[in-house]
Amino acid sequence: xxxxxxxxxxxxxxxxxxxxxxxxxxxxxxxxxxxxxxxxxxxxxxxxxxxxxxxxxxxxxxxxxxxxxxxxxxxxxxxxxxxxxxxxxxxxxxxxxxxxxxxxxxxxxxxxxxxxxxxxxxxxxxxxxxxxxxxxxxxxxxxxxxxxxxxxxxxxxxxxxxxxxxxxxxxxxxxxxxxxxxxxxxxxxxxxxxxxxxxxxxxxxxxxxxxxxxxxxxxx
DNA sequence: TACCAGGAGAAAA
DNA sequence: TTTTCTCATGGT
Numbered sequence: 001x002x003x004x005x006x007x008x009x010x011x012x013x014x015x016x017x018x019x020x021x022x023x024x025x026x027x028x029x030x031x032x033x034x035x036x037x038x039x040x041x042x043x044x045x046x047x048x049x050x051x052x053x054x055x056x057x058x059x060x061x062x063x064x065x066x067x068x069x070x071x072x073x074x075x076x077x078x079x080x081x082x083x084x085x086x087x088x089x090x091x092x093x094x095x096x097x098x099x100x101x102x103x104x105x106x107x108x109x110x111x112x113x114x115x116x117x118x119x120x121x122x123x124x125x126x127x128x129x130x131x132x133x134x135x136x137x138x139x140x141x142x143x144x145x146x147x148x149x150x151x152x153x154x155x156x157x158x159x160x161x162x163x164x165x166x167x168x169x170x171x172x173x174x175x176x177x178x179x180x181x182x183x184x185x186x187x188x189x190x191x192x193x194x195x196x197x198x199x200x201x202x203x204x205x206x207x208x209x210x211x212x213x214x215x216x217x218x219x220x
Numbered sequence: 221t222a223c224c225a226g227g228a229g230a231a232a233a
Numbered sequence: 234t235t236t237t238c239t240c241a242t243g244g245t
Contacts, residue, residue, distance in 0.1 A: 039227040045243065046226095080225085080242040088228080124228045144226050189226055198224070 001156040006173035009154065010180070013187035017194075020186035023134035028102055030059055031135040035127045036088050037079045048078035061093035061101075088122025095120045110138040125163045133185070139176035142185045143167050146192030153196070 024043065025031035030050070037046045050059075053075040057063040064072065073086035095116070099105055105113060113136065117128035125143075132138040143166045151157045157166055174180055 035226090038225090040225065040240090041227090041242085042225040042244075044225095048243090078242065081227090081240045082242080084228085084240050122228065126227065130226080142226085146226065185226085192226080 001151070001169055001173050003173045003175075005156055006170065009151075009156075010174075010184050010187070013191055014183070017187055017190045019183060020190055022182060022186035023130075025134070027059070028135045029061065029096075032092060032096075032131050033059065033064075033089060035130040035134070036092055036122060037076065037085055039085070039088075039127060040081070041079045045078045045080065049076050052078070061096040064089060064093045065097065084122075091121040092123065106136065110136075110140065113138070114140065125167075129167070133178065133181055137178050139171070139178045139181060141167050141170040141174070141181045143170070144185070144189070146188050146196065147185070149198070150188060150192065150196050 023031050023034070024047075025034045034043075034046055034050065037049055053059070053064075053072075056071075056075065057067060067075075069086055069090065072090065073082045076082040076085050076089070079085060096102065096105070099116070105116070108116065110132065114128055114132055117123050117131055118125070123131075129140045129142045132140040133142055143163055147166070147170075148157070151166075152159050157169060161169075170181075170184075174184070
């Protein structure tokens, strides 16, 4: 994918949907919590769980750690995988507390912070990059299922390429630009929710004219 | 009824 | 090392 292609898709998406002003979280810590809870889950269900949780306790690492695990899981029922996510959220909170809180994390270099995040149980590459970009404003491109689907169909990334390779591809094409990474990923998700669905195949997708050769999964 | 939703980790091959 | 399975509720 060339810089021109990356810029062209971005311009199309921005023109179609306008600025998205992501992430839909009020505070730095809420963004971190939301990143874990939204794993393989629609955001509307994350909002339900967050509303239930914050009605009971303040949204802080300490307050969440003080909740019994079963009670925390009960609040997380709307997001699905609630037993798994209760453990993952607790692991995140433990790590934040052990690190000395958010100010200590803010002072870390991006590579070190990413390494720290990936060492937390339940934080994989996408969740780590969500947190880096949207909670810490670091220039890291987030690759998710929508990104793979759209750019695979456009023929701009190989269908079986790994997470890191795709991330580097975007970062090389766009240059380190936190604001653009933020908006670009939000627009990809918006497009994915609206049009670029798993099936039927992208009918009516406004980006079809950009489709290149070589992807069996792209629209016909 | 079947599929999908802003994944990740464990287990199996 | 790579692939498959499991976790699970809620909406369409």
